[in-house]
Structure formats: structure tokens, C-alpha cells
Amino acid sequence: MDKVLVIGGxxxxxxxCKTLRAEGYxxxxxxxxxxxxxxxxxxxxxxxxxxADAPLPRxxxxxxxxxxxxxxxxxxxxxxxxxxxxxxxxxxGERLSYERLLVATGARARLPVADWAQLDRVxxxxxxxxxxxxxxxxxxxxxxxxxxxxxxxLEVASSARALGLExxxxxxxxxxxxxxxxxxxxxxxxxxxxxNGVALHLDCGDLHLAQTPSAIHVSAGGNSESFDLVVVGTGxxxxxxxxxxxxxxxxxxxxxxxxxxxxxxxxxxxxxxxQHPQLGICLxxxxxxxxxxxxxxxxxxxxxxxxxxxxxxxxxxxxxxxQILGTPVANGHCVVRRETASAVxxxxxxxxxxxxxxxxxxxxxxxLGKRWINTGxxxxxxxxxxxxFNLMQLR
Numbered sequence: 001m002d003k004v005l006v007i008g009g010x011x012x013x014x015x016x017c018k019t020l021r022a023e024g025y026x027x028x029x030x031x032x033x034x035x036x037x038x039x040x041x042x043x044x045x046x047x048x049x050x051x052a053d054a055p056l057p058r059x060x061x062x063x064x065x066x067x068x069x070x071x072x073x074x075x076x077x078x079x080x081x082x083x084x085x086x087x088x089x090x091x092x093g094e095r096l097s098y099e100r101l102l103v104a105t106g107a108r109a110r111l112p113v114a115d116w117a118q119l120d121r122v123x124x125x126x127x128x129x130x131x132x133x134x135x136x137x138x139x140x141x142x143x144x145x146x147x148x149x150x151x152x153x154l155e156v157a158s159s160a161r162a163l164g165l166e167x168x169x170x171x172x173x174x175x176x177x178x179x180x181x182x183x184x185x186x187x188x189x190x191x192x193x194x195x196n197g198v199a200l201h202l203d204c205g206d207l208h209l210a211q212t213p214s215a216i217h218v219s220a221g222g223n224s225e226s227f228d229l230v231v232v233g234t235g236x237x238x239x240x241x242x243x244x245x246x247x248x249x250x251x252x253x254x255x256x257x258x259x260x261x262x263x264x265x266x267x268x269x270x271x272x273x274x275q276h277p278q279l280g281i282c283l284x285x286x287x288x289x290x291x292x293x294x295x296x297x298x299x300x301x302x303x304x305x306x307x308x309x310x311x312x313x314x315x316x317x318x319x320x321x322x323q324i325l326g327t328p329v330a331n332g333h334c335v336v337r338r339e340t341a342s343a344v345x346x347x348x349x350x351x352x353x354x355x356x357x358x359x360x361x362x363x364x365x366x367x368l369g370k371r372w373i374n375t376g377x378x379x380x381x382x383x384x385x386x387x388x389f390n391l392m393q394l395r
Contacts, residue, residue, distance in 0.1 A: 009033025012271025260296025
């Protein structure tokens with residue numbers, strides 16, 4: 001094999017390319033990317049990229065990038081995959097051939113109302129360029145509305161508060177981050193933001209935006225407030241069209257096995273666009289984008305590998321580090337361990353096995369949680385809740 005084509009320029013694509021070279025592949029690697037930038041990380045976009053004059057958060061140094069010897073097509077967009085001829089067509093008509101193809105097309109910011117895209121006081125955050133626009137807009141704003149009480153919206157709210165702005169968060173659901181954590185954690189996050197001066201409007205229903213020359217007005221439940229800027233953080237839309245139109249098996253994302261292989265043995269998928277092989281969902285996770293892409297790249301080279309890691313993500317908000325391991329479980333129960341300046345929420349199934357763990361400023365606890373999930377250990381709830389008990393003793 002001497003010809004690999006990668007569609008995508010994000011973290012998954014970057015780690016796949018890095019892994020191919022690290023594993024000794026010396027053939028051609030062509031990367032089709034819609035952005036003009038080198039591979040970079042997205043988590044800093046809602047944090048340091050907004051609050052400081054931070055540089056592009058590159059995945060690799062310029063020297064490491066040069067060593068990858070990539071053939072770039074950027075900014076460029078792939079519009080079709082011809083599986084029979086193993087060719088990819090670009091928007092300008094150029095056709096690129098491949099022996100193995102990696103689809104790492106990621107996702108794009110979702111707007112719940114299409115017409116909001118026409119309002120210049122409404123912005124989204126997905127790319128480095130988006131972050132630069134938002135940073136400039138925050139510098140001239142006084143009051144900011146954030147629509148969406150998920151992770152990206154709350155991180156933007158935290159950054160805006162760090163800049164001294166008035167911030168209000170509007171969330172349709174009764175609690176924050178409701179699709180990924182339980183009500184106990186949702187309330188803890190809400191309290192954290194209230195203490196930081198963020199106004200929370202929960203269970204607010206449908207929102208209506210109206211822009212005037214001097215402000216943008218957010219209406220919910222008969223009430224209206226005026227803001228200088230609205231940041232929409234209502235999730236993402238998976239960039240699935242290219243794979244779906246090519247006839248690959250898809251659901252929420254591109255269906256892949258543990259090796260990242262799609263329904264076509266010559267095509268692999270990685271990152272946000274790849275549906276987690278065990279969980280059946282698409283994870284917008286730094287860890288998944290890196291580690292699953294690494295597995296897919298090794299499998300692309302013919303190695304017998306598989307991705308079997310539990311979901312793991314993290315978020316920095318209001319000066320606190322929040323780490324989430326695993327996924328919610330139906331009919332589970334919660335055990336809370338509170339210490340002086342931190343807390344851990346354990347969500348257990350009916351057999352007291354750990355399904356999900358959320359740790360506030362307790363990164364070492366997450367390492368234990370990974371071990372417990374992997375071994376299926378039944379846990380003693382009284383010991384979990386006891387802050388004087390050393391969790392390391394649970395093995």
C-alpha cells in the first residue's frame with residue numbers, strides 16, 4: 001500500500017497521520033482539509049482562545065508537522081467518494097485516488113433556527129476562526145446571552161464572566177447538560193455558575209430572537225431581554241453527508257467496528273463522525289478523537305487492534321475542572337462523595353457496578369473509575385461516600 005487519503009483536518013485526522021508515520025508507513029498521505037490551519041485542538045477554543053491572546057493550539061510542532069511529509073489539499077472540500085474507482089472528488093473538480101481512505105469529517109455547529117444565521121449579532125463556536133471572531137466580539141460587548149446549557153455553552157459563559165461581562169444562559173431543558181449527566185451533577189454545575197454570577201434561565205422553551213441596530217433581543221416565556229451578543233451552543237450536526245452519499249452504513253454517525261473500519265473494507269472513519277462501536281453514539285470528545293483515530297490508523301495498516309475505551313471528557317468552568325467518565329445508566333442510583341473543595345458523583349447500576357463517574361477537581365479518582373468500569377467491580381456504596389476512606393483500597 002502506498003497511497004492513503006485522509007478527509008478532514010482536525011484532531012482525529014492529525015493523530016491518524018501521526019500514527020501512520022510512527023508505525024513505519026512511508027507511502028504517500030494526502031490530507032483534504034476545509035480549514036487552512038495545521039492540525040489543532042478544539043478544547044482551548046472556548047477557554048484560552050477567548051480570554052487571552054493565545055496562539056493556535058497546534059497538535060504538533062512545526063518540525064513534527066514537516067516530518068509527517070503530508071500532501072495538503074487546503075482549503076478544499078471533498079464532495080463525493082467513488083468507492084468503485086477508489087477516488088474522491090473535490091469541489092473544484094479534482095479527483096484524488098486512494099488505496100485506503102480515512103473519513104474524519106467531524107461536525108459543524110448546529111443552529112436550532114436556520115434564520116438565526118442571518119443575524120450578525122449571533123455567533124457559533126466550532127473552529128479557530130470562529131474563536132477569533134468571538135474573541136473580538138466579546139471585547140466590545142457588555143451583556144452576552146448563551147443559548148444552550150451544554151458543555152460548550154457553559155465554557156463560553158465561564159470565559160465571558162472571566163472577561164467581566166454580564167452573562168445569561170438559556171436552556172430549554174430543566175437542567176444543564178441533561179443528556180450527558182444526572183440531575184445531581186446538573187444541579188452542582190448550575191450552582192457553580194450561579195455563584196460565578198451567571199443568570200440561568202432553565203426550562204425556558206422555544207426562544208425568539210429579534211435584532212435591532214443597537215442590540216439583540218431574546219424572548220422566552222413572554223419575557224424579553226436585550227444583549228449585545230448571542231452565542232449559540234446547542235450541539236453539533238455530524239458531517240455525515242459525504243459518507244452517507246457514498247453508500248457507507250450510517251446511523252447517528254458512520255458505523256465502524258472496533259478497528260474503525262466502515263462497511264467498505266478500504267474505508268475507515270475516526271473522530272466525531274465515527275459512531276462509537278460499543279455505545280452507539282457519536283462522541284464529541286478529545287480522548288475519542290485521539291485514541292480511536294490512533295486505533296483506526298493502525299488497523300488501516302493491517303494491525304489487529306480494537307478500540308474499547310469508555311467515554312471520557314473534561315471541561316474547565318469557573319475555575320473548576322470537571323471530568324466525566326462513562327455514560328448515564330437507566331434505573332441507576334447516585335452516590336456522592338464530598339470533600340473540602342471537591343466532589344465525586346458515582347452513578348451505579350442495580351448491581352453497584354460503576355456506569356458513570358463525574359469528578360470535580362479529582363482527576364486521580366477518574367483513573368480508579370476506569371479500572372472499576374473495565375473490571376466490572378461491585379462497589380460498596382458506604383465506602384464510596386466516606387471522604388475518609390481511601391478509594392485506592394477498592395480493587
